[in-house]
Amino acid sequence: xxxxxxxxxxxxxxxxxxxxxxxxxxxxxxxxxxxxxxxxxxxxxxxxxxxxxxxxxxxxxxxxxxxxxxxxxxxxxxxxxxxxxxxxxxxxxxxxxxxxxxxxxxxxxxxxxxxxxxxxxxxxxxxxxxxx
Amino acid sequence: xxxxxxxxxxxxxxxxxxxxxxxxxxxxxxxxxxxxxxxxxxxxxxxxxxxxxxxxxxxxxxxxxxxxxxxxxxxxxxxxxxxxxxxxxxxxxxxxxxxxxxxxxxxxxxxxxxxxxxxxxxxxxxxxxxxxxxxxxxxxxxxxxxxxxxxxxxxxxxxxxxxxxxxxxxxxxxxxxxxxxxxxxxxxxxxxxxxxxxxxxxxxxxxxxxxxxxxxxxxxxxxxxxxxxxxxxxxxxxxxxxxxxxxxxxxxxxxxxxxxxxxxxxxxxxxxxxxxxxxxxxxxxxxxxxxxxxxxxxxxxxxxxxxxxxxxxxxxxxxxxxxxxxxxxxxxxxxxxxxxxxxxxxxxxxxxxxxxxxxxxxxxxxxxxxxxxxxxxxxxxxxxxxxxxxxxxxxxxxxxxxxxxxxxxxxxxxxxxxxxxxxxxxxxxxxxxxxxxxxxxxxxxxxxxxxxxxxxxxxxxxxxxxxxxxxxxxxxxxxxxxxxxxxxxxxxxxxxxxxxxxxxxxxxxxxxxxxxxxxxxxxxxxxxxxxxxxxxxxxxxxxxxxxxxxxxxxxxxxxxxxxxxxxxxxxxxxxxxxxxxxxxxxxxxxxxxxxxxxxxxxxxxxxxxxxxxxxxxxxxxxxxxxxxxxxxxxxxxxxxxxxxxxxxxxxxxxxxxxxxxxxxxxxxxxxxxxxxxxxxxxxxxxxxxxxxxxxxxxxxxxxxxxxxxxxxxxxxxxxxxxxxxxxxxxxxxxxxxxxxxxxxxxxxxxxxxxxxxxxxxxxxxxxxxxxxxxxxxxxxxxxxxxxxxxxxxxxxxxxxxxxxxxxxxxxxxxxxxxxxxxx
Ligand code: SF4
Ligand code: SF4
Ligand code: SF4
Ligand code: SF4
Ligand code: SF4
Ligand code: FES
Numbered sequence: 025x026x027x028x029x030x031x032x033x034x035x036x037x038x039x040x041x042x043x044x045x046x047x048x049x050x051x052x053x054x055x056x057x058x059x060x061x062x063x064x065x066x067x068x069x070x071x072x073x074x075x076x077x078x079x080x081x082x083x084x085x086x087x088x089x090x091x092x093x094x095x096x097x098x099x100x101x102x103x104x105x106x107x108x109x110x111x112x113x114x115x116x117x118x119x120x121x122x123x124x125x126x127x128x129x130x131x132x133x134x135x136x137x138x139x140x141x142x143x144x145x146x147x148x149x150x151x152x153x154x155x156x
Numbered sequence: 157x158x159x160x161x162x163x164x165x166x167x168x169x170x171x172x173x174x175x176x177x178x179x180x181x182x183x184x185x186x187x188x189x190x191x192x193x194x195x196x197x198x199x200x201x202x203x204x205x206x207x208x209x210x211x212x213x214x215x216x217x218x219x220x221x222x223x224x225x226x227x228x229x230x231x232x233x234x235x236x237x238x239x240x241x242x243x244x245x246x247x248x249x250x251x252x253x254x255x256x257x258x259x260x261x262x263x264x265x266x267x268x269x270x271x272x273x274x275x276x277x278x279x280x281x282x283x284x285x286x287x288x289x290x291x292x293x294x295x296x297x298x299x300x301x302x303x304x305x306x307x308x309x310x311x312x313x314x315x316x317x318x319x320x321x322x323x324x325x326x327x328x329x330x331x332x333x334x335x336x337x338x339x340x341x342x343x344x345x346x347x348x349x350x351x352x353x354x355x356x357x358x359x360x361x362x363x364x365x366x367x368x369x370x371x372x373x374x375x376x377x378x379x380x381x382x383x384x385x386x387x388x389x390x391x392x393x394x395x396x397x398x399x400x401x402x403x404x405x406x407x408x409x410x411x412x413x414x415x416x417x418x419x420x421x422x423x424x425x426x427x428x429x430x431x432x433x434x435x436x437x438x439x440x441x442x443x444x445x446x447x448x449x450x451x452x453x454x455x456x457x458x459x460x461x462x463x464x465x466x467x468x469x470x471x472x473x474x475x476x477x478x479x480x481x482x483x484x485x486x487x488x489x490x491x492x493x494x495x496x497x498x499x500x501x502x503x504x505x506x507x508x509x510x511x512x513x514x515x516x517x518x519x520x521x522x523x524x525x526x527x528x529x530x531x532x533x534x535x536x537x538x539x540x541x542x543x544x545x546x547x548x549x550x551x552x553x554x555x556x557x558x559x560x561x562x563x564x565x566x567x568x569x570x571x572x573x574x575x576x577x578x579x580x581x582x583x584x585x586x587x588x589x590x591x592x593x594x595x596x597x598x599x600x601x602x603x604x605x606x607x608x609x610x611x612x613x614x615x616x617x618x619x620x621x622x623x624x625x626x627x628x629x630x631x632x633x634x635x636x637x638x639x640x641x642x643x644x645x646x647x648x649x650x651x652x653x654x655x656x657x658x659x660x661x662x663x664x665x666x667x668x669x670x671x672x673x674x675x676x677x678x679x680x681x682x683x684x685x686x687x688x689x690x691x692x693x694x695x696x697x698x699x700x701x702x703x704x705x706x707x708x709x710x711x712x713x714x715x716x717x718x719x720x721x722x723x724x725x726x727x728x729x730x731x732x733x734x735x736x737x738x739x740x741x742x743x744x745x746x747x748x749x750x751x752x753x754x755x756x757x758x759x760x761x762x763x764x765x766x767x768x769x770x771x772x773x774x775x776x777x778x779x780x781x782x783x784x785x786x787x788x789x790x791x792x793x794x795x796x797x798x799x800x801x802x803x804x805x806x807x808x809x810x811x812x813x814x815x816x817x818x819x820x821x822x823x824x825x826x827x828x829x830x831x832x833x834x835x836x837x838x839x840x841x842x843x844x845x846x847x848x849x850x851x852x853x854x855x856x857x858x859x860x861x862x863x864x865x866x867x868x869x870x871x872x873x874x875x876x877x878x879x880x881x882x883x884x885x886x887x888x889x890x891x892x893x894x895x896x897x898x899x900x901x902x903x904x905x906x907x908x909x910x911x912x913x914x915x916x917x918x919x920x921x922x923x924x925x926x927x928x929x930x931x932x933x934x935x936x937x938x939x940x941x942x943x944x945x946x947x948x949x950x951x952x953x954x955x956x957x958x959x960x961x962x963x964x965x966x967x968x969x970x971x972x973x974x975x976x977x978x979x
Contacts, residue, residue: 077256077257078257078365079255079256079257079261080367080368080371081256084368084370084371095365095366095367096365097364097365101291102257103256103257103365126255126256127256
């Protein structure tokens with residue numbers, strides 16, 4: 025019994041040795057995130073417009089129902105999102121929108137520091153999403 | 157009947173059924189692309205291929221192959237799936253696949269099949285189509301890059317609509333659907349092709365990029381325009397009507413609609429809708445609250461009491477009309493009327509005196525199987541287009557002999573083999589009399605059980621076909637043939653429409669048509685029918701509910717003259733623009749000016765409303781619950797789909813409040829009102845709301861048997877002696893004045909016009925688009941000229957829908973107006 029106890033404790037002690045730390049000194053130090061990390065969304069720009077064609081697949085698939093799209097016709101007769109908004113307070117970062125998009129117009133970035141002071145600040149409209 | 161087995165299931169179907177129809181019966185799913193229930197089998201796409209044991213060695217298209225006794229059908233097997241997959245691959249070779257921006261996405265048959273058969277790659281390669289899109293017209297967008305060449309659009313436009321816009325052009329890979337000379341679409345814009353296209357090649361433009369099909373809420377209601385009573389399924393999103401959805405399961409119209417029903421919904425969303433009650437203060441109308449407006453109405457009407465006149469259009473629901481009648485009762489007034497009071501007399505007096513009925517004797521669908529059809533006035537297609545499509549189907553599929561008694565040509569006169577008795581204006585009764593005379597002379601008349609035969613014979617002495625031919629300008633033979641055909645037919649129909657622009661001799665026409673229906677035996681015979689159809693969506697309901705003057709009451713015209721003479725204390729106008737649409741605008745304006753208290757309840761600030769003391773903002777058909785009764789007596793449910801704009805309220809709510817203000821009891825809900833009105837109306841006895849199923853409920857059963865069979869002698873008229881005669885009527889794209897607030901109809905016909913025949917136009921040196929003046933009786937109207945070949949020499953035509961034209965300054969209810977043409 026004592027043998028097992030010592031074995032367990034030695035593992036614990038090993039972790040106390042320098043170089044064996046699993047946490048980082050955030051925010052001075054940051055982890056490198058995986059490429060598949062699902063952080064804040066980004067709308068991909070294309071020439072003179074957004075890549076999004078307002079197909080309504082992402083608001084349809086979104087389980088949290090936090091995406092608002094309103095389609096319209098632009099001066100060239102193309103379909104475009106007159107409104108594109110994500111209510112981040114409701115978003116569950118599932119990434120379904122990215123998966124659903126037929127034209128790869130929406131991505132998820134590595135940005136995870138999303139705290140803010142006002143509720144409105146969590147409402148990401150098209151312009152903000154295009155800048156991300 | 158034939159027995160067969162499909163996937164091991166035994167089915168018994170009629171021997172005219174196809175394998176596909178039998179499979180539907182058996183509950184076996186076979187995919188289709190080019191098949192449509194209402195069209196003839198075609199077999200263009202080969203998606204529906206199945207195996208039949210008796211025809212081994214090849215696959216058989218299910219949609220075109222008739223069933224045979226003992227057939228054993230397999231609907232799916234590995235081989236079938238492989239073939240279907242290949243068919244889809246072929247279809248996708250040149251297809252653009254722009255689903256993300258294609259408005260069909262989500263309800264596209266090609267998309268669904270591609271998904272179902274997991275066509276994720278394509279073994280064939282080819283260039284994607286790059287054809288120009290047709291966006292010339294504002295209603296229908298055509299993108300032939302998405303076409304799968306199923307031919308449904310061309311077939312529906314031919315077989316059902318009878319217009320024939322499309323056909324296939326070119327060959328092989330270049331094959332495409334095109335209009336004549338491959339120009340932009342310019343047609344009736346009924347949108348049947350839109351509803352039939354299985355892909356996104358033909359789409360409704362007003363709905364472009366508005367929403368995805370799955371986001372729409374669908375509400376089945378009844379079209380608020382004409383008496384045809386088509387089911388319209390409103391597609392709403394965020395409390396706004398965005399489009400009309402295809403629905404061939406409900407109602408009497410088989411999914412067919414006309415331009416008004418399909419594209420005329422936008423008046424609901426119009427910016428011009430009244431949203432607040434208005435009250436006249438110091439000479440001008442100012443916004444006010446409902447409390448104040450209703451108090452003023454109650455005060456005013458209480459003072460006028462039995463000297464109040466109530467006038468309505470026939471657009472309200474039955475329930476609302478019932479309340480309106482109760483308002484009249486509460487006021488002790490019998491002065492209540494609708495639709496100008498004259499035009500419906502063909503029913504209420506004409507048919508009443510002869511058949512003892514006030515309604516059409518049969519239902520619409522059975523006309524499809526008629527052998528002979530007589531349409532009185534070519535305008536029938538304009539007033540009731542979807543019924544007109546049934547006539548077209550009878551002509552094309554059943555070789556029905558169509559005769560049109562008309563003062564101008566129209567769609568009906570162009571149908572295959574149609575015979576037109578083109579007569580001088582105003583002489584319809586003469587012609588019908590002559591036809592009756594032929595029947596009596598030649599012993600074709602079925603006179604047993606009829607009374608008044610001898611009197612009629614005597615009265616028809618002056619209507620020998622030869623005499624009538626001379627007065628009307630129709631050939632003797634044509635009259636005789638028309639009469640003989642009608643008498644010989646096993647199933648036959650007589651059609652007559654009535655409405656505000658057809659007030660002349662309405663009673664006489666009703667009687668004449670009824671006489672003819674009696675002599676031919678059409679009235680009350682199974683499979684045949686006399687159809688006297690009202691112009692508005694609830695014209696028949698207004699007559700069934702007796703929204704007509706009581707024994708001592710005044711009709712609409714008498715109310716107006718009483719008002720002009722200062723003998724009417726108040727007028728309550730509900731849903732009617734009298735100034736714009738009633739005959740004799742001057743007289744109407746004088747009356748409305750003179751009447752001490754005028755209340756107008758409407759959707760828009762119409763010229764009538766502008767003269768009112770109180771204007772109450774009301775709701776459109778899309779905002780209310782209730783029932784309409786169509787021109788074949790079908791009672792159908794109307795359902796609220798969206799809330800009313802601003803403070804506008806349904807006529808039901810407004811009338812309830814008016815009733816309560818008089819201390820009278822008002823039913824709390826439309827359903828309660830329906831129960832009360834059925835108990836109160838003889839023909840509606842015993843009908844309850846749950847009896848109104850998907851097809852509604854036809855009161856008095858499909859065939860209404862005449863109660864009396866009296867022939868009544870009726871005199872024709874004399875032709876008008878004038879070089880130029882103006883006819884007043886309906887344009888296909890419009891209905892009443894309401895459609896002039898809707899974008900769809902306005903996109904096609906946006907302004908009033910005066911139509912000339914080519915010969916007249918040449919003689920008068922008038923070209924299309926020229927501004928022309930017509931003068932009559934010292935009044936002048938002015939509009940752009942439209943030139944085509946519908947009108948005989950000396951005859952002009954103008955539609956009555958546009959208030960701005962002021963047509964009723966010269967139209968006083970005459971069958972034709974003698975006019976001078978100037979520029
Ligand atoms: S799925 Fe893509 S293209 Fe469609 S609306 Fe969303 S972002 Fe736009
Ligand atoms: S027609 Fe169908 S398959 Fe073709 S682009 Fe439109 S939705 Fe996609
Ligand atoms: S809208 Fe009607 S008339 Fe025009 S092409 Fe289509 S089906 Fe034919
Ligand atoms: S336009 Fe539509 S309905 Fe017409 S053939 Fe092409 S796919 Fe069929
Ligand atoms: S206007 Fe008449 S024919 Fe046209 S869709 Fe409406 S009810 Fe049907
Ligand atoms: S559905 Fe049978 S061939 Fe097209």
